[in-house]
Amino acid sequence: MSNLRDQLLKAGLVSAKQARQAVHQERVHRKEAGQEGLEAERREREEAQLRELEEKKARDRAAEEARRAALVEESRKTAVAARILNGWIKDATAGDRRFFFVTDGDRITYLDLNERAMRRLQSGSAAIVDTLGLVRGSYCVVDQGAAEALARDHREIIRYWSTGAQR
Numbered sequence: 001m002s003n004l005r006d007q008l009l010k011a012g013l014v015s016a017k018q019a020r021q022a023v024h025q026e027r028v029h030r031k032e033a034g035q036e037g038l039e040a041e042r043r044e045r046e047e048a049q050l051r052e053l054e055e056k057k058a059r060d061r062a063a064e065e066a067r068r069a070a071l072v073e074e075s076r077k078t079a080v081a082a083r084i085l086n087g088w089i090k091d092a093t094a095g096d097r098r099f100f101f102v103t104d105g106d107r108i109t110y111l112d113l114n115e116r117a118m119r120r121l122q123s124g125s126a127a128i129v130d131t132l133g134l135v136r137g138s139y140c141v142v143d144q145g146a147a148e149a150l151a152r153d154h155r156e157i158i159r160y161w162s163t164g165a166q167r
Contacts, residue, residue: 077132080154084134087146089126092117093137101128101160109139117141127161 005022008014014022030038095114099121103109111128113121120126120141127147131140139159142150147161 076154080132080150080157081134083146083149083154084129084131084140084142087142087149088135089117089120089141089143092120092126092141099128103139103159111137111139111141113141121160122162124161124163128159130157130159132157 005014005019009016009019033041092113093111095112095117097113097115097118098110099113099118100108100110117126120143121128125144126141127144127150128139129142129147129150131137147158150158151161
């Protein structure tokens with residue numbers, strides 16, 4: 001296999017004159033740089049390749065960390081969704097009594113609840129949580145088991161719970 005100059009010449013990408021000039025310039029450069037200069041250039045190229053390889057490894061590590069963080073976040077969201085859906089009391093919001101509670105900060109809102117759901121909320125055997133778009137509406141009522149599981153790991157989505165976990 002011939003060198004790159006010959007291949008470019010055969011492909012017609014450079015002329016014979018340009019190929020001769022390149023050979024001449026290379027010979028002049030080698031003579032001017034000397035053995036030490038050529039060695040220094042080779043070392044610089046090798047160091048640049050090593051730096052480039054290290055940078056690529058660092059980028060790959062950062063991408064892998066971001067991928068793992070995304071997986072952890074996705075599994076967290078899946079776990080929250082499962083807890084909400086498993087503990088959701090579907091018929092709680094089918095009532096005519098308004099239950100007022102405080103949401104993020106100072107905003108007050110309400111849910112129309114049935115009598116049984118009102119008693120469960122007041123006794124602490126149910127809680128109001130953000131639905132995170134899983135069910136219709138912004139808030140829903142979940143049973144005590146779901147509320148306890150959410151209080152352990154995802155306290156930020158509990159909006160009302162009368163057993164001291166009130167948000």
